[in-house]
Amino acid sequence: MMVGTTQKSNSKLHILERFREVNSTFPKTSHLLDYKRSGNKVFGWLCTYSPEEIMHAAGILPIRIIGYSQEAELDDGNAYLYVNSCSFSRSCLQLGLGGGYDFLDGVVGGSTCDGARRLFDLWRNYIGTPFYHVLTVPRKYTEKAHALYYHEVAQFKQHLEEFLGSKITDEALYDSIKLYNESRKLLRQLYDLRKLDAPPITGAETMEVSNASFRMPKEIFNQWLKDLLEEISASGNTHTGRARIMLIGSVLTNPEFIKSIESQGGLMVADELCTGTRYWGDPVVLDEAKSPLEAISRRYLNNFPCARMFPSDERFNRIIDSIRDFKVEGVISQIIRYCVPYCHDLPLLTKRLKALGIPILALDVEYGTSGSGQIQTRVQAFLEMLEAKRK
Amino acid sequence: MTGSQNSKIDAIVRACRLIMRMNRTRPDARPSEAMYYQMLTNYFTRLLNARENGDFVAAHTVFFPAELIYAMDMVPMHTETTTWMTALFTGGCSDILEAGAQLGLALEICTPHRGLAGAFALGSLPRPDVMLWSNMVCDNTAKSGELIMELCHCPGFFIDRPFKDSEYEIQYLVGELEDMVRFLEEKSGRKMNWDKLAEIVARMDRQIELIRNINELRKTVPTPFHSQGFLELLTIDYLFPGQPESIEYLETLYQELTAMVQEGKGAVPHERFRLMSLFIPPMYLIGFLERISQEYGAVSVIEPFFTYWGEGRLDRARPLESVARKSYMLPEARMYGPMDERALNSIVDCAQQYKVDGAIYYADVGCRHTCATIKLFKDALNDIDVPVLTLDCDVVDQSATSEEEVREKLERFFELLDDR
Numbered sequence: 065m066m067v068g069t070t071q072k073s074n075s076k077l078h079i080l081e082r083f084r085e086v087n088s089t090f091p092k093t094s095h096l097l098d099y100k101r102s103g104n105k106v107f108g109w110l111c112t113y114s115p116e117e118i119m120h121a122a123g124i125l126p127i128r129i130i131g132y133s134q135e136a137e138l139d140d141g142n143a144y145l146y147v148n149s150c151s152f153s154r155s156c157l158q159l160g161l162g163g164g165y166d167f168l169d170g171v172v173g174g175s176t177c178d179g180a181r182r183l184f185d186l187w188r189n190y191i192g193t194p195f196y197h198v199l200t201v202p203r204k205y206t207e208k209a210h211a212l213y214y215h216e217v218a219q220f221k222q223h224l225e226e227f228l229g230s231k232i233t234d235e236a237l238y239d240s241i242k243l244y245n246e247s248r249k250l251l252r253q254l255y256d257l258r259k260l261d262a263p264p265i266t267g268a269e270t271m272e273v274s275n276a277s278f279r280m281p282k283e284i285f286n287q288w289l290k291d292l293l294e295e296i297s298a299s300g301n302t303h304t305g306r307a308r309i310m311l312i313g314s315v316l317t318n319p320e321f322i323k324s325i326e327s328q329g330g331l332m333v334a335d336e337l338c339t340g341t342r343y344w345g346d347p348v349v350l351d352e353a354k355s356p357l358e359a360i361s362r363r364y365l366n367n368f369p370c371a372r373m374f375p376s377d378e379r380f381n382r383i384i385d386s387i388r389d390f391k392v393e394g395v396i397s398q399i400i401r402y403c404v405p406y407c408h409d410l411p412l413l414t415k416r417l418k419a420l421g422i423p424i425l426a427l428d429v430e431y432g433t434s435g436s437g438q439i440q441t442r443v444q445a446f447l448e449m450l451e452a453k454r455k
Numbered sequence: 456m457t458g459s460q461n462s463k464i465d466a467i468v469r470a471c472r473l474i475m476r477m478n479r480t481r482p483d484a485r486p487s488e489a490m491y492y493q494m495l496t497n498y499f500t501r502l503l504n505a506r507e508n509g510d511f512v513a514a515h516t517v518f519f520p521a522e523l524i525y526a527m528d529m530v531p532m533h534t535e536t537t538t539w540m541t542a543l544f545t546g547g548c549s550d551i552l553e554a555g556a557q558l559g560l561a562l563e564i565c566t567p568h569r570g571l572a573g574a575f576a577l578g579s580l581p582r583p584d585v586m587l588w589s590n591m592v593c594d595n596t597a598k599s600g601e602l603i604m605e606l607c608h609c610p611g612f613f614i615d616r617p618f619k620d621s622e623y624e625i626q627y628l629v630g631e632l633e634d635m636v637r638f639l640e641e642k643s644g645r646k647m648n649w650d651k652l653a654e655i656v657a658r659m660d661r662q663i664e665l666i667r668n669i670n671e672l673r674k675t676v677p678t679p680f681h682s683q684g685f686l687e688l689l690t691i692d693y694l695f696p697g698q699p700e701s702i703e704y705l706e707t708l709y710q711e712l713t714a715m716v717q718e719g720k721g722a723v724p725h726e727r728f729r730l731m732s733l734f735i736p737p738m739y740l741i742g743f744l745e746r747i748s749q750e751y752g753a754v755s756v757i758e759p760f761f762t763y764w765g766e767g768r769l770d771r772a773r774p775l776e777s778v779a780r781k782s783y784m785l786p787e788a789r790m791y792g793p794m795d796e797r798a799l800n801s802i803v804d805c806a807q808q809y810k811v812d813g814a815i816y817y818a819d820v821g822c823r824h825t826c827a828t829i830k831l832f833k834d835a836l837n838d839i840d841v842p843v844l845t846l847d848c849d850v851v852d853q854s855a856t857s858e859e860e861v862r863e864k865l866e867r868f869f870e871l872l873d874d875r
Binding site for chain 2: 143144145146148149150153175177178179181182184185186188189198200201202203204208209211212215371372374375376399401402403404405407408409410411412414415426428
C-alpha cells in the first residue's frame with residue numbers, strides 16, 4: 065500500500081529554511097530583537113480582525129500572538145484561564161506569562177470570540193504591556209455593521225496616535241496597504257500553485273511560509289517569498305497523493321499536523337485557517353470614493369470569515385468555492401476543544417458538504433497537536449474511503 | 456429520533472402545579488412564592504397552548520430584549536431557561552443532551568444549548584414561528600440560532616450587540632432592534648404596539664428599582680431573603696421583563712422582606728456566613744443547596760452578575776433606546792463587556808457593601824467566558840480578604856458533580872470561614 069505523498073523531484077527548497085528559522089525562533093526572532101534594539105515598537109495582535117496596516121503605518125511592527133507551536137504543558141494557562149478555555153488561548157497566555165512576549169509595546173484584541181476576549185482580559189491584568197486596545201468587531205456584514213467597525217478602527221487609530229504622540233497620515237496608510245497587499249498577492253500566487261494536479265509545494269511547506277508571514281516584517285517577508293516562488297518555479301517539484309484534501313477549522317500553526325496527514329498520502333491543497341487563507345485572503349481594495357482607513361476597515365470585516373460571523377453561509381460558501389477551485393476531494397475539520405464557534409458550525413457545514421458529495425472528517429484536537437495516535441488512524445481510514453470513492 | 460410533542464413543557468407545567476399544591480400546605484410559604492410558581496405555570500401553559508390558540512411563538516436566547524416580543528403580543532420562549540427548567544423540574548436532561556450530541560454538537564457546547572437543540576430535534580418543545588438570538592452573552596448564544604432555524608424550519612433574526620457601551624455602539628444596537636421589529640412585523644403580520652412598549656419599559660424601570668430596593672434589604676444582618684432566592688429574581692427578569700405580574704410579585708416580596716427586617720428575622724435560623732454567588736448553581740442541586748444553607752446558616756446575599764443592577768433609568772418616552780440601554784445596565788453586562796477596573800471594582804464594592812464572608816464560584820464546565828474570570832475575581836476578592844470556593848459543576852448535566860461532592864467541598868469551605 066502506498067503511504068505518503070509522492071514527490072517527483074528531490075529538489076530541496078532552500079529558501080524555505082529562512083522561513084523555518086523564523087518560525088523555530090519565534091517570538092524572539094533575530095528580526096524582532098533587531099527591530100527593538102533600533103528603538104522601534106512591536107505590537108502583538110490576537111485575532112485576524114486587528115487591522116495591521118494601521119499599526120504598520122504608525123511605524124510599529126505588528127506580529128501575531130501565538131502559543132507554543134507544539135503541544136505543551138499549560139499549567140499557568142490552565143490556572144489563569146481555566147481548563148475550559150481553548151488550548152490556543154491558554155497556550156498564548158502561558159507563553160506570555162513566561163516572558164515570551166516581554167518585548168511587546170502593545171497588545172491589540174477584538175471582541176471576536178470568548179477565548180480571544182478573555183485572553184485579552186487576562187493579558188491586560190497579568191502581563192505588563194504599555195498599550196492595550198480592544199475593538200468591537202461586529203458579527204454582521206450590513207452597511208451599519210461596516211459603519212460601526214469603521215468607527216472602531218478610527219478610534220483605534222486615534223488611540224494609537226495619542227499613545228505615540230504623532231499622526232498617522234493617509235500617505236503612510238497607503239504605503240502600508242500597498243506593502244500588505246503585495247504580501248497577500250504573493251501568498252495567493254503560492255497557494256494557486258496548489259491548484260495544479262501535481263502541486264510543487266506541500267501543505268506543510270506552505271504552512272511554514274504562512275506562519276512566518278505574521279511573525280516578521282512584511283518588507284523582508286515579501287522579498288523572501290518572491291525568492292521562494294522563483295526557486296519553486298525552477299525546481300520541477302511535483303507532489304501527488306491519494307486524495308486532495310482541504311483543512312478547515314480552528315487556529316493551527318504546527319506544520320507537523322499537516323505533515324502527519326501528508327505522510328499518509330493526503331495531498332493538502334487548500335485550507336480555511338486563520339493562519340492560512342483567512343489571514344491573507346482578501347486584499348484591501350482602494351477606491352477613490354473611500355479613505356484608506358475606510359478601505360482597511362471594509363477589508364477586515366469582509367475578509368474570508370471566521371465562524372464567529374453571521375450568517376454562517378458566508379463562510380460555508382467560501383469553503384465550497386475553495387473546494388471547487390482546488391479540486392478538493394475531502395475536507396478535514398480540526399477543531400480545538402472549546403472552540404465553540406466552529407463546533408456550532410460543524411453540523412450545518414457537514415450537511416451542506418454532504419449535499420455536494422464531499423466527505424468530511426471531523427477531528428477534535430488540542431492546539432499544537434502533531435496529529436499522532438488516534439488522529440492518524442482516523443485520517444488513514446478517511447483517506448482509504450476517499451481513495452475507494454476515486455475508483 | 457422520537458419524542459412526544461411538547462413533553463418537556465408539559466412536564467414543567469405539571470411540576471410547577473405540584474409545587475403550588477405542596478406550598479398551600481406549608482404554613483411558612485411566602486405569598487410571593489405562590490405568585491412566582493403561578494407565573495411560571497402561566498408562562499409555560501401559554502407556550503403549551505400557543506398553537507391551539509393561534510399565538511405567534513418567538514423563541515429567544517438569554518438576555519434578549521423580550522420586551523419587544525411582549526409588546527407585539529407574541530408568546531416568548533426563553534430557550535436557555537426552558538432547558539434549565541427542564542433540569543430543575545423534571546430531574547434530568549440526559550435524553551435531550553444525547554439528542555444534541557447526535558446532531559453533531561460537540562460536548563464542549565454548553566448543556567443549555569446542546570440540550571435545547573436536542574429537545575427541538577426530539578420534538579419535545581413546541582416549534583417556534585421565529586428564532587431570535589443575539590451575541591449576548593457568549594459564543595454559544597451567538598451561534599445557537601441557525602441550527603434551531605434549520606431544525607424548526609423557521610425564519611430567524613440575529614441581533615448583533617456591540618461589545619462596549621459607547622454611545623455609537625448603543626445607537627448601533629437601537630438600529631438592530633429597529634431591524635428586528637421590521638422583521639417580526641413582516642413574519643407575523645402584526646404591528647409593533649409602541650404605546651404598549653412604552654408601558655412595558657416604564658414597568659421595567661420600576662422592576663429594576665424594586666430589585667435594587669430588595670437588594671438594599673438583603674444588606675441587613677441577618678439577611679431576609681433565602682439563599683437561592685436570587686434565582687427567582689433572575690427568572691423574573693428573564694421571563695417577565697416589564698410585565699404587570701412581575702411588579703406584583705416584586706412588590707409583594709419587598710413587603711415580605713421589609714417585615715422580616717423589621718422583626719429582625721433572617722432567612723436562616725442562625726446566620727453565620729454571608730456569601731456572594733458567582734454564576735449559576737446547578738439546577739438539580741437547588742433543593743440541596745437550600746437545605747445546606749439552613750443547616751450551616753450560609754446565605755447568598757448578593758450576586759454581582761445577576762441581581763446587582765448598574766446605574767441608570769429607563770425612559771418610556773424613548774422605549775427602543777431604553778431597551779438598548781438596558782442591555783448595558785444588566786448586571787450580566789459587566790461580565791460580557793471588557794473585564795476592566797470598572798467590572799472588577801463592582802465585585803469588590805458588592806463584597807464590602809453586603810458584608811460578604813466568602814464567595815462561591817459555580818464553575819460551569821460548559822461556560823468558557825465565565826470560568827476564564829475565576830482567577831481575576833479570586834484575586835480581586837482575596838485582595839480584600841474574601842476567600843472564594845470554586846465548585847466545578849454543570850448547570851443542567853447531573854453527571855458533572857454529585858450532591859456528596861458538593862457537600863464535602865462546602866463543609867470544608869465553611870470550616871475555613873469559621874476558622875477566620
